[in-house]
Amino acid sequence: MDSTLSTVGLPVALGVIMFGLGLSLTVADFTRVRRSPRAVAVALLCQLVLLPLVCFGLVLALDLSPVLAVGMMLLAASPGGSTANLFSHLFRGDVALNITLTAINSVVAIVSLPLVTNLAMAYFDLGDEASLQYRKVLEVFAVVLVPVVLGMVVRARRPGFADRMDRPVRAGSAFLLFVIIAGIVADQRENVGEYAASVGLVVTLFCLASLVVGYVVPRWAGVSDRQAVACSFEIGVHNATLAIYVAVEVLDSVELSVPAAVYGLVMFLVAALWGVALTRWILPRAAALPSQHA
Template sequence: MGSALTTIGLPVALGIIMFGLGLALTPRDFARVGRHPKAVIIALLCQLLVLPALCFGLVLWFQLPPVLAVGMLLLAASPGGTTANLYSHLFRGDVALNISLTALNSVIAVVTLPLITNLAIAYFLPGDEALGLQPAKAIEVFLIVLGPVVLGMLVRWWKPAFADRMDRPVRIASIVILVVVIAGAIVSNLQLLLDNFGRLAGITVLFCILSLTLGFVVPRMLRVDRRQAIASSFEIGIHNATLAIVIAQTVIGSVEMSLPAAVYGVLMFFIALGFGFLIRGRGGDREARRDGVAAERATDAAEVTPPER
């Protein structure tokens, strides 16, 4: 995973993915947060506070080696990716809320990701300051996470028609490049991955299941409607594993620290798919449809109602 293919290819793949996210974003996606404050606040609290604490407990329970433990916390601190939007769409979640949460999480992660990673390093690797995210590296995280997103948003503001045309090609290109790069990384470091797959498969699968469950159950308990709870579930349960791998390898400089994200990145697709079918069900599907119709009617009513004078 330390080859030129990954040290150059992975950041390029991540940059294209984040640029594609920016192409789909407008200021309205951030403004929408104010219209659904309850769902957003609950999702962010789960993402930023509950999830790292849950991951910390799992790491102690599974007794992972220190570097892998930090890798798990780095994964937990990574925001949701665009894949969450796809799953939310497939299982009738509130995709608009997903887009807003992804945008907001990407901004907040610039602060929280270095903070949580440094706390994990201080706990599990005390005295090893060389692995920390010092201010210069934190700026690098900022550029990796937000730079391409801002560039994509500027392109959309400047040339909206071009941004619409490029949306699909950029998505396809990012997937192709990412698959090629990850396949190359696996082949070049197959033995290292196999040596650690057994000890990481259990914790990554459990972490993914608990994250998805947390993101769905907590909002429902707090009376958030089902479509928004589905969106929250996938946003919290599907992390940007590519970002965690890039930060571990290119910013921190540890191939071993990227292994939890690599294993998680392979397994999460199947777990999220199964979870989506589980929460949808026949009754849940009807409820999601009903919530969706109600939301659309409310939106239409708001658009056609003339302003008061």
């Protein structure tokens, strides 16, 4: 990837996205877990345990190359992002719960992301080529969390400004993600067709599986519909920019970032279609069930 894009563009894109996330967060979001302990616990179980297992099964079943398989596992270990909150809002989820899950997942990922990625590297025998050391991960998350804290400070002191900036920052984040993905495609233009054929199906299946697991498992656990919708988008919409940043800047591999880049394009369409399915068919049917048994 072009050095300017990787050394400047990626950190800036990640910083803008995480600052925008911080503009929507307050300290109360980290403590609200006491109000919905079951929903938070089930969502974390899905995020930290079920999704890596689902992703691992998919990469084995579809026989991905070791590098792309590890790239998929890196994506699976990445937390949700601000885009998840937007989808939750659009499709009638519990946005307060969604924001709480995003806040908690972003912190938990400091441990879970390197753990899952290193296990994948060991399994697919990439340990000699790259390693995700906790010290370097802490540096990455310092870069991630500082903009979040700054955004939270701005929201605490200037809530009106934070509200006004919400939409422009989201739009800017989407644009920067597009630029990063375009840069990866340009850098890997000779292999774009091969990569699309290799990871297009697995990325689509993983995105859909994440969204479905994020809704079905919480519903089985007795979580309300609105909370399950929030869990679905939090679990199903990953922070692709973070995964790309770790792949390119920490692991020094553009090829590792390909699954996240493809996911960044596919995710918007899959999540939107899933949201439509939720609001038009799944949620109305679930609401009708009690009356059918009455």
